[in-house]
Amino acid sequence: xxxxxxxxxxxxxxxxxxxxxxxxxxxxxxxxxxxxxxxxxxxxxxxxxxxxxxxxxxxxxxxxxxxxxxxxxxxxxxxxxxxxxxxxxxxxxxxxxxxxxxxxxxxxxxxxxxxxxxxxxxxxxxxxxxxxxxxxxxxxxxxxxxxxxxxxxxxxxxxxxxxxxxxxxxxxxxxxxxxxxxxxxxxxxxxxxxxxxxxxxxxxxxxxxxxxxxxxxxxxxxxxxxxxxxxxxxxxxxxxxxxxxxxxxxxxxxxxxxxxxxxxxxxxxxxxxxxxxxxxxxxxxxxxxxxxxxxxxxxxxxxxxxxxxxxxxxxxxxxxxxxxxxxxxxxxxxxxxxxxxxxxxx
Ligand code: ADP
Numbered sequence: 591x592x593x594x595x596x597x598x599x600x601x602x603x604x605x606x607x608x609x610x611x612x613x614x615x616x617x618x619x620x621x622x623x624x625x626x627x628x629x630x631x632x633x634x635x636x637x638x639x640x641x642x643x644x645x646x647x648x649x650x651x652x653x654x655x656x657x658x659x660x661x662x663x664x665x666x667x668x669x670x671x672x673x674x675x676x677x678x679x680x681x682x683x684x685x686x687x688x689x690x691x692x693x694x695x696x697x698x699x700x701x702x703x704x705x706x707x708x709x710x711x712x713x714x715x716x717x718x719x720x721x722x723x724x725x726x727x728x729x730x731x732x733x734x735x736x737x738x739x740x741x742x743x744x745x746x747x748x749x750x751x752x753x754x755x756x757x758x759x760x761x762x763x764x765x766x767x768x769x770x771x772x773x774x775x776x777x778x779x780x781x782x783x784x785x786x787x788x789x790x791x792x793x794x795x796x797x798x799x800x801x802x803x804x805x806x807x808x809x810x811x812x813x814x815x816x817x818x819x820x821x822x823x824x825x826x827x828x829x830x831x832x833x834x835x836x837x838x839x840x841x842x843x844x845x846x847x848x849x850x851x852x853x854x855x856x857x858x859x860x861x862x863x864x865x866x867x868x869x870x871x872x873x874x875x876x877x878x879x880x881x882x883x884x885x886x887x888x889x890x891x892x893x894x895x896x897x898x899x900x901x902x903x904x905x906x907x908x909x910x911x912x913x914x915x916x917x918x919x920x921x922x923x924x925x926x927x928x929x930x931x932x933x934x935x936x
Contacts, residue, residue, distance in 0.1 A: 592662045594626050599634075599663075602656040609649060610641030611677040618677060623669075630664030632657050638670060639677035646670050685790040685819045689723070689801040691934050694816060694825040694851065698838020700731060700807045703859035704828040706904055707894065708804040709737045710911045711857075714920075714927035716759035717911070720799040720936065723754060723761040727786060727816070728806045732766030739907015743767055751794035758912050763793050783815040790819065799936050808838070809845040817849040824854040824934065826891065831858055831875040831882055843886060854891065854933055857926060858882045861893035864918050871895070891933075892926025895919055 604616040615621060615636060623635030634657060642649055650668050657666045686692060695711075697704040705728065712724040726734035735741070738757050744767050745753045754761035765785075795801065803820075806812055816822060825846040829839040839856070846853050863872045874896070883890035894900075897919050903910040911920045 594630065594632065594660060594662045596624065596626070598660040599624065599632070599657055602660055603653065606649070606652045606656050608638050608642050608677070609645035611639050613677060615653070622671075630662055631667070632663055632665070633667045633669075635669045635671070637673050639673050639675065641676050643672045646672070683819050684821045685787060686795060686801060687821075688795060689798045689820075691799060691823045691936055692801045692803060692820050693854070693930075693934075694803050694805055694813070694822055694846070695828060696805045696813065696825060696842045696846065697807045697828045698835055698840070698842045702807075702828055702830045702835055702839075703894070703900075704728070704807065705731075705733045705737060705804055706900060706909075707828045707857050707859055708802050709734060709904070709909050710920075710923045711927055711930070712760045712762075712800075712802050713758045713909055713911045714923045715800055715802075715931065717924070718927055718931060720931065721797060722759070723763070723795050723798045723801040725790075725793070725801060725803045726762075726764030726766055727812055728804050729765055729785075729812070730806050732764050733904075734762060734764045734804060735766040736907065737904045737909055738762050740764075740767065747794060749794065750792075752792050753794055758909065761795060761798070763789075763795075765789060783811050786812060786815055787819055800934070807842075809842055813845055813849065817851055822851050825851045826854050826930070827856045827886070827888070828859055829856060829882060829886075830860045831873075836882065836885055840886060843888065853888060854930065855889040856882060856886055857892045857894065858890055859894045860896040862895050864895050864897070869918075891929050892922055894922045894926070 600616055604614045606615050608615060608618055620637045622637050625633040650670060653668050654666045657663055695704055695708045708724060712722050716722040724734060726732045740755050740757060740762060744755065747753050754763040827839050827843050829835045843853055863874055865872060895918060899914060900910050900919060903913045911923050914920055
């Protein structure tokens with residue numbers, strides 16, 4: 591039996607590109623074993639990065655074709671394993687090592703109350719005795735500063751670090767503090783990530799139990815960058831009970847899962863209306879209870895009623911949990927904060 595050339599096999603496999611990773615199997619150094627016997631049988635072991643995990647069948651076929659086209663090969667056996675680490679990922683850094691439990695707060699689309707929920711939850715967690723920070727990373731629509739009624743620019747300490755504001759028991763930092771009002775945020779993609787990383791490194795948070803990070807709506811570079819640069823412990827999705835919002839939030843949840851960020855659950859905002867006269871709960875969007883959690887396959891961490899006092903408080907810089915500590919809305923936020931604290935184990 592004529593000999594099979596290993597070099598030919600390598601050359602052919604150098605033309606097979608790993609789906610999703612844009613690099614050939616050979617250049618990725620993915621060949622982990624290559625056995626050739628005298629009867630023309632080739633047994634090849636290949637390792638691919640995580641990006642290829644959903645295209646293994648397609649890849650296997652290409653490998654078989656590539657190897658079979660080498661002279662004297664009669665039979666090809668392929669064994670592919672997936673390396674959990676995606677190709678090309680930047681080495682993980684933790685830019686906020688003094689924070690025990692960073693939590694991302696995301697939503698599928700804007701206007702569902704993500705910033706309102708982040709603000710009131712942060713204050714509620716602090717009222718339970720935790721050390722809490724809140725970072726407004728919603729670069730496109732930073733509204734945390736307004737909700738906290740903070741108008742000044744942050745100070746820089748002698749270490750050249752930005753000092754967060756402390757209000758209502760929470761340390762607050764927002765890019766909104768550094769932007770002039772009406773500044774168009776033209777940053778996109780890599781520039782935005784750089785800005786965020788710089789920003790994370792430059793804030794003097796001190797020791798914190800929780801840092802809530804208010805994300806821009808949707809799925810994008812910020813989420814990815816944070817997952818690589820912060821040891822995120824959990825994510826919370828905010829949604830309203832309407833279906834459209836749910837569809838969007840599903841995508842955001844899938845993105846968290848892909849980034850290996852544990853999704854703690856969903857906070858359903860504008861869930862129901864409490865009649866001011868009789869105290870009855872009216873579920874405006876559905877019968878007598880909403881099923882957001884079931885639809886998303888996630889635990890519901892809290893249901894926050896719709897109440898004009900929430901908007902008024904937000905506009906005035908006096909969040910409802912501070913302005914109306916006895917209201918049903920405040921109770922809903924405190925209960926949600928307790929559940930989050932329970933789940934986090936702090
Ligand atoms: P997002 O951060 O998702 O864009 P915001 O938190 O800025 O949303 O909320 C959008 C608007 O809806 C704000 O004016 C806010 O005051 C108001 N709002 C949010 N939640 C409620 C609620 N439960 N009841 C009434 N108004 C709300």
